[in-house]
């Protein structure tokens with residue numbers, strides 16, 4: 413893949429989509445088996461198939477009494493209660509003609525039984541007899557296999573396992589599942605002026621990237637703008653990372669050594685600069701099996717490029733699609749007089765069923781001010797020389813985590 417310089421954001425994301433992902437050389441080969449209750453935030457390495465029908469047998473959806481339909485059709489309303497069907501029972505004697513049994517939610521429907529009537533519609537006369545007050549229209553019986561059938565594919569390879577999917581895997585009857593290894597991300601903050609006191613990029617990116625599915629982020633100590641120190645650190649990072657993410661030292665200054673250092677080490681630049689604000693100097697290298705994503709040092713530029721490009725790279729390397737845009741209705745006017753596409757943090761809310769993007773009062777982009785993010789959940793895309801009126805539908809990229817206010 414050759415170097416692409418000074419391109420647009422969509423082109424960059426398309427190039428990321430084309431990067432051969434690690435399925436062949438890591439994901440498949442090193443897929444591992446984990447207990448289902450340790451699988452959340454992992455990516456499935458194989459389809460999940462149902463091991464049995466769900467429900468496994470016809471069962472009651474409510475607490476009540478179970479009857480034979482022909483008894484009810486004959487107009488009988490008063491019945492002796494000759495049994496109790498509890499959910500833990502594997503078998504129960506059949507329902508005899510003229511009799512009923514108490515049944516609990518989730519319990520199997522015994523042979524002969526067809527209709528369940530909830531307790532609320534029945535008068536209990538002592539311990540052993542009941543009278544039906546009313547037969548509801550709906551019969552609360554769940555049929556065997558109505559959820560899924562044995563052998564059905566419930567989840568596809570490549571799906572991210574969230575708590576909901578974990579529940580589905582347990583319902584499918586599995587105790588263990590095969591997942592892809594975590595993507596190893598090595599985070600390297602650079603800059604001679606950066607210390608523990610002023611390093612916002614390190615903690616912000618560590619927190620963001622750790623929230624992405626199936627990542628394992630290793631943070632390395634900050635290093636100064638020194639080519640030899642950079643070289644040594646990058647070499648050791650390459651051995652332990654699938655994706656190296658750096659911040660700082662990637663624009664045009666005298667002490668911005670990352671580009672030359674990585675090139676000298678044999679890394680091939682894939683993307684060099686994007687026509688965007690913030691994040692113009694973003695640079696991506698392919699270095700043998702490792703991808704290197706060099707984020708600009710300005711805090712807003714670093715966070716934006718991490719959320720859109722580093723996250724897309726992480727997704728790609730795990731066999732998923734890059735970050736995708738969505739549409740929302742604009743609340744106030746926005747314009748861009750510059751020559752680069754503007755990515756403006758905006759708030760999201762829903763008004764009368766419509767998703768709205770609210771840029772707030774001040775729409776100037778300042779790459780060093782993280783306060784622009786207060787309450788925001790996505791980036792509004794404003795192309796060069798564009799003017800968007802309130803009410804226009806606009807395109808946005810989502811933050812790693814969307815929160816509506």
Ligand SMILES: Nc1nc2c(c(=O)[nH]1)N[C@H]1C(S)=C(S)[C@@H](COP(=O)(O)OP(=O)(O)OC[C@H]3O[C@@H](n4cnc5c(N)ncnc54)[C@H](O)[C@@H]3O)O[C@H]1N2
Pocket residue numbers: 601602603605606610611612613614659660661662663664665668690691692693707708709710711713779
């Ligand atoms: N002559 C040019 N100068 C600049 C250009 C250009 O094209 N030509 N691009 C500008 C743009 S756009 C950006 S963005 C910045 C990014 O530059 P670098 O990636 O080289 O970043 P640094 O110079 O190392 O740092 C920029 C700024 O951010 C602060 N910073 C860095 N790291 C951290 C950190 N971990 N935590 C908090 N703040 C950090 C740093 O102190 C600087 O103030 O370059 C423009 N210049």
Ligand code: MOO
Pocket residue numbers: 688689690691692693708710713779780
């Ligand atoms: O592109 Mo830079 O990110 O303007 O500060």
